[in-house]
Amino acid sequence: MAFSSDNVKIFLAVLDGGSFSAAARMLGRVPSAVSMAISQLxxxxxxxxxxxxxxxxxxxxxxxxxxxxxxxxASTLRQLDAHALAMHQGLERKLTLAVAPELLSVPWAKPLAVLAEEFPSLEVEVLSTPQADAMRMLYEDCAQLAVVFERHAGNDREAFQEFSSEMLVAVISPQHPALKAKKRKLRYEDLYDIRQIAVASRDASVSDPRFFLARQIWRTDNHLATLSLVREGLGWAYLPHSLVQAQIDSGALAAIDFDNISNQLRLWVDVVWNKDKPLGLGAQRFIALMREMAPSRRKGK
Structure with missing residues (x-):
């Protein structure tokens, strides 16, 4: 094979320098060595x-x-060298993020643009899955990071970085019978008797009391399916305000105007990882970027 990494470098240096002596200065070699390498090529x-x-x-x-x-x-060889060096320094082959579907619109994707520039060889996988399943993926080593709502109970295996928040609102179809049957505003406790549509794990034993209120719950694995069922008048749901605001404004959905409580559930959003598993450079950098996005009240903690 005529071309090698060394003589490709010399060939391009002569092209860019315009002479053997200029190429020699660029490469830190003597002109005769450059001339001989080109002659051999x-x-x-x-x-x-x-x-x-x-x-x-x-x-x-x-x-x-x-x-x-x-x-x-030459560019490919530089990328190969950079990739090998990054792996030597601890860069993982693939970074997998498990993201709760309700949080697909929060700014977790912005740091990935930085990672793509700093670690161009890093493969990134983003999986949307209900929160309980996202956390299980961490412990089963199927994902290095999970983007989820703050958990209602702590776990000594978890480490986390808070970086944003999301407002959930209870919504229902304006044509739902529950709105027409009541001669008054709904009270919060009325939700117990109205079918709830919830983004949830297939494991029915896993439930967060902040999200699961009704006696009858229909489960989906994503927020868009939940939204469709609610619009059809099949139940109510807690959904992100950013997702439903346009449909509330258009009249396709109604934010429930409770008689006894505000219809707002603001939850902090965290990136979570398993403390028992070492993180690669990509995951560490992602967390650091998330920390920079964190609200000021948390930066000193």
Whole structure:
């Protein structure tokens, strides 16, 4: 094979420098070594790459034809070196984020743009799954990070960084029978007897009392399915305000105007990881970027 990583570097240096002496200065070598390397490459290729009749080393048409592939190869080799170095320093092959569906609109994706620039070889996988399943993925080593609502109970295996918040509102179809049957505003306790549509794990034994109120609950695994069922008048749901505001404004949904409590449930949003598992460079950098986004009240903690 005529081309190697070294003579590709020399070939491009001569092209960029315009002479063997300029290339030698760029590479920290003597001009004779550069000239000899080019001569050996020409002999192996049986091509004349540079015109030596002039003072400068002028590239021939053959050299210009090879230039694009040579630059691509040099770039690939640099990326390979950077990838190998990053892996040596602890970069994981793949970073998997498990994101609760209700939180797909919060700004967890912004740090990924930074990761893509700093670690271009890092493969990223984003999975949307109910919160309980996202946490289970952490403990089953199927994801390194989970983006979820604050948990109602602590766990000594968890570490977390709070970075945002989300407002949940109870919504229902304006045509739902419960709104028409009552001669008064609904009270919070009325929700117990109205079917609830909830984004939830398939494991019915896993439930968060902040989210699961009704005696009858229909479960979905994503917020869009929940939204569709609520619009059809099949029940009520807690959904992110950012998701439902436009539909409330259009009259497709109604935010429940309770008689005895405010219809607002603001929860903090965390990125969570398993303390028992070492994190790679990508996950560590993602957490650091999330920390920079955290509300000021938390930055000193």
């Amino acid at each position: 020409e002999a192996e290729l049986d091509l004349v790459l540079f015109d030596r009749t002039a003072r400068d080393a002028r590239p021939t048409d053959m050299a210009r034809a090879l230039e694009p592939d040579a630059r691509l190869l």
